[in-house]
Amino acid sequence: MNSPSQHIVEIRDLSISFGDNHVLKSFSMKVGEGENIVVLGKSGSGKSVLIKCIIRLLQADSGSIRVMGEEVCNMDTRELDKLRASIGFLFQSNALYDSMTVRENLEFPLRRHRRNLSQIEREALVMEALDDVALPHTINYMPEELSGGMKKRIALARALMLKPRIILYDEPTTGLDPITAREISALIVRIQQRYGTSSIIISHDMNCVRATANRVVLLIDGKSYCEGSTVELAKSKDEQVRGFFEQTI
Amino acid sequence: MEWSEWLNQCFRIGNLTLPLVAITGFIMGLVITIQSYPSMAAFGAESWLPSVVSVSLVREIVPVITALICAGKIGSGIGAELGSMQVTEQIDAMEVSGTNPYNYLVVTRVMASTLMVPMLVVISDAIALYGAFLGVNMKQDVSFSLYTHQIFQKLTFNDVLPSIFKSFFFGFAIGAIGCFKGFMTRNGTQGVGASANSAVVISTFVVFLIDLVAAQLADIFSIT
Numbered sequence: 001m002n003s004p005s006q007h008i009v010e011i012r013d014l015s016i017s018f019g020d021n022h023v024l025k026s027f028s029m030k031v032g033e034g035e036n037i038v039v040l041g042k043s044g045s046g047k048s049v050l051i052k053c054i055i056r057l058l059q060a061d062s063g064s065i066r067v068m069g070e071e072v073c074n075m076d077t078r079e080l081d082k083l084r085a086s087i088g089f090l091f092q093s094n095a096l097y098d099s100m101t102v103r104e105n106l107e108f109p110l111r112r113h114r115r116n117l118s119q120i121e122r123e124a125l126v127m128e129a130l131d132d133v134a135l136p137h138t139i140n141y142m143p144e145e146l147s148g149g150m151k152k153r154i155a156l157a158r159a160l161m162l163k164p165r166i167i168l169y170d171e172p173t174t175g176l177d178p179i180t181a182r183e184i185s186a187l188i189v190r191i192q193q194r195y196g197t198s199s200i201i202i203s204h205d206m207n208c209v210r211a212t213a214n215r216v217v218l219l220i221d222g223k224s225y226c227e228g229s230t231v232e233l234a235k236s237k238d239e240q241v242r243g244f245f246e247q248t249i
Numbered sequence: 250m251e252w253s254e255w256l257n258q259c260f261r262i263g264n265l266t267l268p269l270v271a272i273t274g275f276i277m278g279l280v281i282t283i284q285s286y287p288s289m290a291a292f293g294a295e296s297w298l299p300s301v302v303s304v305s306l307v308r309e310i311v312p313v314i315t316a317l318i319c320a321g322k323i324g325s326g327i328g329a330e331l332g333s334m335q336v337t338e339q340i341d342a343m344e345v346s347g348t349n350p351y352n353y354l355v356v357t358r359v360m361a362s363t364l365m366v367p368m369l370v371v372i373s374d375a376i377a378l379y380g381a382f383l384g385v386n387m388k389q390d391v392s393f394s395l396y397t398h399q400i401f402q403k404l405t406f407n408d409v410l411p412s413i414f415k416s417f418f419f420g421f422a423i424g425a426i427g428c429f430k431g432f433m434t435r436n437g438t439q440g441v442g443a444s445a446n447s448a449v450v451i452s453t454f455v456v457f458l459i460d461l462v463a464a465q466l467a468d469i470f471s472i473t
Contacts, residue, residue, distance in 0.1 A: 057341050081347040095342035098333075109346040158346075 278380025331431020
């Protein structure tokens with residue numbers, strides 16, 4: 001168990017609702033330095049809402065989110081932009097800028113946060129990120145020319161451009177064939193090992209969960225229902241927990 | 250200010266709309282002249298044709314028709330582009346990467362359309378007047394120098410400046426409405442279509458509204 005000083009993300013009593021729909025109700029969770037944590041839950045249970053609150057794409061109604069010791073909920077825009085540079089975000093839909101080439105997609109965060117870099121240095125960082133995801137040949141492709149798996153990898157490369165300490169993955173394997181999904185899961189683990197990043201992975205793909213999770217938090221009814229390693233949770237007698245772990249071979 | 254994106258938008262809005270605006274301007278000049286000729290001839294006032302046509306083209310017809318074309322092309326383009334970015338989370342991705350999407354997407358597009366629409370109007374004015382020259386020559390034999398002389402006998406800064414001035418407002422409204430509708434897009438691809446559509450409809454309506462206000466103000470301040 002991590003001591004509080006080692007927690008890179010600490011969420012306490014987080015609540016958010018949309019009208020009468022109370023999505024998160026006093027949700028709490030901690031993520032340790034260098035840890036891959038998977039948030040598991042049914043569709044519509046608020047998993048994506050949770051990570052959008054962490055990066056403040058959504059504003060929580062109440063509660064506290066501390067990222068690297070900083071309270072996110074009260075940050076002004078400048079502080080938030082600075083923090084966001086330390087967090088990578090992989091969107092479920094990849095969210096590649098479809099009017100830009102792969103190179104321009106990858107350069108986009110650099111042009112904002114590393115303005116002093118020369119073109120050669122930018123090029124080197126772009127190539128490094130593309131090498132990380134094994135797609136250096138796609139540098140001049142448009143997003144529409146890429147397959148689903150390639151788009152996911154490029155989106156991940158873009159998330160890595162600023163060498164983030166934390167990466168938030170929103171359903172990284174959804175919509176991919178089993179082989180590509182396995183490759184993406186392996187890539188997530190490789191990135192954690194290579195860069196020492198902490199990750200919050202939103203998923204209900206149990207193969208991805210098993211491959212990537214150091215710890216799993218089960219989100220049910222807007223609350224952290226239980227947490228533990230995949231092995232611990234797989235042995236659980238609780239029906240709700242077993243429902244997730246029995247579904248796959 | 251995102252200057253490179255602003256320049257990119259100026260190019261897309263200005264350059265890519267220019268052919269459409271130029272052809273329409275030419276046709277307007279030609280058609281208005283051909284249609285006005287019989288009425289003028291009935292009063293024996295054929296020699297007034299260049300002056301009358303140029304004033305009506307420059308003051309009203311060209312700015313409004315150009316703005317309506319821009320509302321269709323630019324307004325729908327911005328609405329659909331930003332709408333599509335909204336539903337595919339590209340705007341969220343921009344925000345997450347520490348870029349203010351309002352500065353990068355909205356300010357650049359609104360400023361580009363505010364600047365480009367008046368420029369398109371001026372170019373379209375010139376082409377429409379050339380079209381009118383050809384229209385006049387289909388009925389009479391008038392030299393270009395006589396034609397321009399006849400135009401500038403009646404056409405004054407009080408005709409040209411208000412029309413350019415209101416074009417800035419047309420451009421601003423078209424850009425702002427397109428961006429607003431794009432950012433407000435919900436419900437996937439169906440929402441993108443609806444945003445593009447309503448951007449055009451509202452922009453068109455607002456163009457007429459601005460034109461009405463401009464006409465009233467010109468009247469109040471005796472710029473007639």
